């Protein structure tokens with residue numbers, strides 16, 4: 001990714017950060033999930049994940065589509081007539097074939113892999129073989145785990161990096177401060193032109209505050225994942241029946257003036273200074289981009305590390321500018337409808353090499 005940006009920068013071409021970051025994120029998930037590394041094509045700067053990305057888009061579309069049977073079960077027959085059910089079944093079949101192919105390839109491969117080389121499918125197949133779980137772990141279970149990881153893990157991180165860069169372009173004083181921090185890290189460690197590594201991220205206190213503030217204003221899953229009540233309860237004076245579908249509005253919680261001063265302002269400093277600043281780990285209910293409790297996000301550490309690493313390196317190695325025709329006040333902040341809140345218009349910026357890449 002960094003080299004592609006560098007070569008676009010030397011040709012004075014705009015960088016489509018939305019596309020580039022999405023490709024990076026799906027490449028990371030593919031590598032972790034089924035051990036495939038996709039190299040970016042330097043010309044088109046697209047990763048060859050097209051089948052995976054196409055399937056993912058279709059899956060997201062059916063997941064967020066309206067089904068009568070979900071809300072008005074007695075009208076579920078309409079889903080059959082308007083084609084919604086058959087589309088759902090087609091996407092399900094395609095995904096099933098996709099996962100089956102990858103699992104079969106893993107089963108057929110007799111290559112010995114070290115622990116470091118193992119991907120998630122290797123680990124799950126090993127658990128299945130050694131009967132290490134207290135139930136019968138079937139291939140369908142493994143496919144369901146893969147499904148969760150791919151749908152939940154791919155574009156949440158990408159959307160956050162794009163929103164963070166968008167807010168930084170709108171708030172140049174924050175951009176300046178965070179760039180000073182990451183560049184000081186490289187300077188202090190006398191390792192210019194090598195990328196910032198995971199082990200160095202704990203030094204980047206202000207960058208971490210920028211990421212938190214981005215989660216507050218732009219939680220990638222604004223309504224988390226729907227829950228169903230297991231028993232009747234009363235909440236805020238309302239009686240809620242057992243089996244009611246509940247949506248939690250993390251987006252509104254992050255902008256609640258009762259919890260946040262100047263809630264609409266992008267102000268990473270709000271997370272600095274106090275001995276116990278609010279965190280997103282599921283203990284402070286004012287900030288819950290990863291949900292909370294038993295069904296909270298298990299990919300939080302991977303997601304945050306991906307975001308921080310991508311941002312730290314983008315900000316360290318390049319200076320960023322808006323295209324000449326756009327002022328910072330005019331940056332489009334609209335969100336695409338869908339399960340993940342992506343920026344509607346792609347973020348296209350011009351990059352200048354600040355430090356040459358080796």
Ligand code: HEM
Nearest residue numbers: 148152153156157221224225290291292295296297299303
């Ligand atoms: C910025 C990155 C991410 C955000 C903001 C995010 C957010 C969320 C949220 C809000 C939920 C629902 C939690 C709830 O309702 O309480 C969730 C669930 C989940 N996430 Fe993430 N996620 C991210 C990255 C990832 C990654 C990288 C993975 C895996 C590779 C992942 C895997 C999952 C899975 C498997 C679930 C379902 C858990 C369950 O149902 O028990 N997520 N995520």
